[in-house]
Amino acid sequence: MAETRALRALGLIVLVALLALPAVAHFAKDPAWISLVTRMLIYAIAAVSLDLILGYGGLACFGHAAFYGLGGYTVAILFHHARSSEVLWGLIPGSTQFLVTVPAAMLVGGVVAAAIGALSLRTAGVQFLMITLAFAQMLFFLFSSIATYGGNDGMTVRRRNEMPGLDLRDDTVFYYLVLALLLLALWAGRRLVRSRFGMVIGGIRQNERRMAAIGIDTYRYKLAAFVIAGMGGALAGALMVNHARFVSPDMMHWTKSGEFMVMVILGGAASLIGPVLGAVTLVGLEDLLGQIPKWGEHRMFAIGAILVLVVLFGKGGLWGWIARRLSRGGDG
């Protein structure tokens, strides 16, 4: 019981800190903080969605960046067409409305995830890992080659999307919107993993043969989880393009998929808080190391080394470590 109380207290402190952040940043005359934490929270959404299949479902997906990038491109392309008033494929008009573009991004992410998942989930283990990687690469090359949307160089989105009643161009407002969406995603995720569906997904991770033996057609459930994860990834991408006002194929680069996996494992897979911690830590670490004069550009050396050490010697990631601490404290 002491454990849950300590957790609640900790959670409350973090929440208050997050709510107070813009005010503090303004007071410290360092508004870059808001942007940094916004990025952390967006990555957290991507990592949490990946964790649904990677952590809870035990499916090693190495292509999550594909959905992240698709979400981003959906927002950017809709913006592009709204600006040029060209109708896409003679069918889809552009839009700059947040409430249109973001659901559209999630729809695209979900549909493509259904297609990729339907094929990839015929395989398992390492093959699954490699085929998801390959599909992500396909999309990476596809978007690299479309000159209309900037090809290799990507394209800028000159303004954030609009939303009635909210001025999203204000970084603070946008920050609160992202925070709200992350909290919403965590709440929905919590319901999801405890639902009947979530029990099935957890069962598939532990023993797929058992699930088949009790009459569960595991393929359909894995596919559904894959689609939900894809939609989550697309949401994160849509937010990131709004935040950075820029999209490029780099959003789909395989190292981005790797980073998402790192966030999940570093923070603690098969938990909801773990991936958030992982995203915050990785983005924070990169930012911090990047500020070291002269050596900052070589920060990936340290990050790579940390990653190797965490995988070799860390059990259950950061969240596992915190949970163990807390339960030890609870015993004493």
Add this chain to the structure above:
Amino acid sequence: MAEPLLRAIDLVKAFGGLMATDHLSLDVGEGEVHALIGPNGAGKTTIVGQLVGELRPDSGRIEFAGEDLGALSPPARLLRGLARTFQISQLLLDDTAADNVALAVQARAGHSFRFWRDARADPRLRDEARRHLVDVGLGAVADRRAADLSHGQHKQLELAVALASRPRLLLLDEPMAGLGPTETQAMIGLLAGLKGRVTMLLIEHDMEAVFALADLVTVLASGRLIASGPPARIRDDPLVRDAYLGDGDA
């Protein structure tokens, strides 16, 4: 005479040059306990694989309740009432005993595309799961993690999970394997209690259990049926004695 519940007709399955199942036919009547015995390597596991749909026979067919099972997948066969236990327990070790059974109840109750309500708080799942656990003598450990249970308890939990599917036929793959004498007795007692309520195909090494439970015994050696009949007759069959003495572990 009534149609048998399960019919295996002229099954053949070979792995490379090895005939694992050699033109085997087998009937299991409704309400019966039919034991399938044979020395190691006789091909029992291969039969189980074909019956539950994890392996495809090279030829022959399997009928259940008059329906040709054809290429139906294991989940589809379960939903028609063919449940199985595993020789080597396949449990969800991170979950509690109750969760293991509740999932089977949930799977039987229909699709699991329910994303919102807390499954563990659902009395329909919880109460029935608990009943099955009590039935197999695990009522006291319902909330323990499966990983923390003993080997004997794993075997009981396997049985509870299978029962939660409310099968018409229960395929028991060596339920006594690795059990001590007292645990074996307890398992025999459990299965005897189920006799008459559910049809059973019992794959077993333990002769005591087979002779205590079975109505009919089929003996397998090198993938072939060498004898089939009531327990008393099988016990005295010279062919069976040969097969077992040859193997040296009976």
Add this chain to the structure above:
Amino acid sequence: MLNLAVEQALNGLQLGVTLFLLAAGLTLIFGIMGVINIAHGSLYMIGAFFCAATLAATKSFLLALLAGIGGAALAGMLMEMLVMRRLYARDHLDQVLATFGLSLCVNEAFSIVFGQRPLYVDIPPWLAGSVEVVAGVPYPTYRLAIVVVGLLVALGLYLLISHTRIGMLVRAGSTHRDMVRALGVDVRLLYTLVFGLGALLAGLAGLMAGPVYTVQVGMGEQILILTFVVVVIGGLGSIRGAFLAAMIVGLVDTALRAFVPPWLKTFMEASAADALGGGLSSLGIYLLMALVLLVKPRGLLPAHG
């Protein structure tokens, strides 16, 4: 037209053998130890860099060759002893993440030492120039040499696997690890050596590719993903499959690159056709892999069972 086809076929073979050298190591290591190594691309890069740096320092092609393959093999064995050894019992996800970290680390170390600028490597003078493969089709001697070396290595691997004790262990595969132990083989040493062999092949591929492409940080990752495709198409753990798939991928990739952009130009504006053609031909290989897996989820020539 025929000349172009012959030339492109040779280019395809050259890419194919390069991919095979990488894929053979990757699939060998997977087949025996059951690990997946994202840092395999780094070994390719190590081979190329060691070779280029030695050549620049000593002007000796022989020393450069030895430094390239020796350096890669040593780096591979070091990698095995320090990191991989602890990963054999882990799941594939842990293996991927640890070796991903390793590749970040190695790449950054090389960019610290050698900088970001690409190195250019000369072709040994006795391999410069070109030969006429078919009448009227001159082809660079060096590229032809790559094909020959690659095919010889493939033959060597075939003999190694079908006629030696190591080969038997490979064929027994990772599922029979206990059997291998029971035979009294020093498994730890064996694993280190197998890893060294895989690294050596990767290094060889890297150093040979040096003069054709450029030697720079990140060169390993580009080709690594293509190697994954090869390994998956061929069937994980299968060397024969890797060879077949490497040839298919090499030829298809080269053909797409050679023929798609010109075809697009017949109805598109040139620069857009180049961009789109480049993308589509890169994408083709992945499409091929998806198709193969649809028909044969375990690859063309699966290793066991």
